[in-house]
Amino acid sequence: MLKKFSKLGQAFVLPISVLPIAGLLLGLGSALSTEPALSALPFLQANWVQVVLAFMLNAGKMIISFLPLLFTVGVTTGLADGDQGTAAVAGVSSYAVFIGTISVAVQISGTKQYINPGVIGAIFLGIVVAYLHNKFRKVQLSQYLSFFGGSRFIPIISSLCALLMGVFFYFVWPFFNQGLVVLGDLFNKLGVVGTFIYGFILRLSGGVGVHHAIYPLFWYSALGGTETVAGLNIVGAQNIYFAQLADPNFSGLFTEGTRFFAGRFTTMMFGLPAAALAMYHSIPKENRKANAKFYKDAALTSFSNGITEPIEYTFMTKLPKLYLVHSVLDGLAFMFTDLLEIRIANTFSGGLIDFLIFGPLQGNSQTNWIRIIPLGLIWAVIYYLVFRFVLSKNEIDLPGSKVEELGPAKNLVNNEDSEESIEQTAAIILEGLGGAENIANIRACATRLRVQLHDNSRMDKGKLESTKPVAVLEVDGGVQVIYGAKSNIYYAEIEELMK
Numbered sequence: 001m002l003k004k005f006s007k008l009g010q011a012f013v014l015p016i017s018v019l020p021i022a023g024l025l026l027g028l029g030s031a032l033s034t035e036p037a038l039s040a041l042p043f044l045q046a047n048w049v050q051v052v053l054a055f056m057l058n059a060g061k062m063i064i065s066f067l068p069l070l071f072t073v074g075v076t077t078g079l080a081d082g083d084q085g086t087a088a089v090a091g092v093s094s095y096a097v098f099i100g101t102i103s104v105a106v107q108i109s110g111t112k113q114y115i116n117p118g119v120i121g122a123i124f125l126g127i128v129v130a131y132l133h134n135k136f137r138k139v140q141l142s143q144y145l146s147f148f149g150g151s152r153f154i155p156i157i158s159s160l161c162a163l164l165m166g167v168f169f170y171f172v173w174p175f176f177n178q179g180l181v182v183l184g185d186l187f188n189k190l191g192v193v194g195t196f197i198y199g200f201i202l203r204l205s206g207g208v209g210v211h212h213a214i215y216p217l218f219w220y221s222a223l224g225g226t227e228t229v230a231g232l233n234i235v236g237a238q239n240i241y242f243a244q245l246a247d248p249n250f251s252g253l254f255t256e257g258t259r260f261f262a263g264r265f266t267t268m269m270f271g272l273p274a275a276a277l278a279m280y281h282s283i284p285k286e287n288r289k290a291n292a293k294f295y296k297d298a299a300l301t302s303f304s305n306g307i308t309e310p311i312e313y314t315f316m317t318k319l320p321k322l323y324l325v326h327s328v329l330d331g332l333a334f335m336f337t338d339l340l341e342i343r344i345a346n347t348f349s350g351g352l353i354d355f356l357i358f359g360p361l362q363g364n365s366q367t368n369w370i371r372i373i374p375l376g377l378i379w380a381v382i383y384y385l386v387f388r389f390v391l392s393k394n395e396i397d398l399p400g401s402k403v404e405e406l407g408p409a410k411n412l413v414n415n416e417d418s419e420e421s422i423e424q425t426a427a428i429i430l431e432g433l434g435g436a437e438n439i440a441n442i443r444a445c446a447t448r449l450r451v452q453l454h455d456n457s458r459m460d461k462g463k464l465e466s467t468k469p470v471a472v473l474e475v476d477g478g479v480q481v482i483y484g485a486k487s488n489i490y491y492a493e494i495e496e497l498m499k
Helices: 002-016 019-031 035-040 047-065 067-079 084-109 118-136 143-148 150-189 192-206 215-220 237-246 256-260 263-282 285-305 320-339 352-358 369-393 419-432 461-465 484-498
Strands: 226-229 232-235 439-444 448-453 471-475 478-482
Touching (some): 002 118, 084 118, 084 150, 192 263, 226 237, 320 369, 439 484, 448 484, 461 471, 478 484
């Protein structure tokens, strides 16, 4: 079950990776069009500048409006066993049939009921299309129908099933959505305790890579709240936030749904960089100079991009109880940002880039962004002291912790490898996985390669570790190899080698 849940979460990564550009366009287009911005920066009043900002704002809104389609395609291709191009086409055609069927059903019924399954419906549709793709992509039909066999059969059968799903959702979705509304209200009544639970579970699940299957439920469904924005009923924390961001008439603090986002900045910009400093101070002094770059780069990666694996995987597998403490602290970070009414959202992570776009640029009156600074500084001290204390009581193999280590630590965030070096490393990784014939499925998310293997015993863990990943995690039916930002580059090279 965990394996399937992890794969589903992995499939969410592709459509979610589109959010940063949508957020950038929306955030800048909105923030630089406000009266305070125009007064403070008169050059923004130029007609051509306003035209550019209007393009940016509407382009961002258009990406957000296509999120359900992007999720359908992302889930379909992410769960497909092969021939992802055909899976993507089937996803697009099925989504068109699905939405069209619901629209016609509403018209025929003569009701004014608004039915929009959104991202949640798209996820269900993507799962069904992927199942059909994997089951029928090699089907053989009779000779006179052979042209429609194999991969050409997938868009046909998927579209027919999408039609049935559209009818099904027309009848079932109102009740399902009402159930989500009730659950969302119950979760909201938990107040800051609920916010803590969300942050704690999100961080804890991130250790095994299934967090991507959790937060979309709050971002895009009624679990994350329901609000009326510009006369429209919007569900999902991020949907509500983006709707408010795009509404020129919106005023006051942004949605309370930002409680599902704001805690990330406290941990990623302040807590974990302080933890990296604590780990650096925990290794022998004679090893610090050689390993300084690793800890500095890992801290900066968390601070600027919100990518935390370079730090977390230095201790997670070696001292799980420290990761549990880290998860509790992250949950508390979410809770305190909620208590302080800090209303900053994000698109992908809680790093400096998202903080600047959705914090200072949107104004303190709508975000209370300035409260992050004192809270973050307190959090940095807490993380540093907690990590120093725990590491002083537990001996673990941190990068540079052994006196005999002469070389620098492996660096997850170094992107200076030559193209030839990357190809050579990818070849070694492929050998370590047991060769192309041993790979059932391989994907890359933000920081790791997720690989399903036919036979785990054929994997050479030593060879994989020779490529200097931060961790090699054996899971049921496969392995996860953590490389940080280079994971996607290695994935592309491995795919080329497997052809």
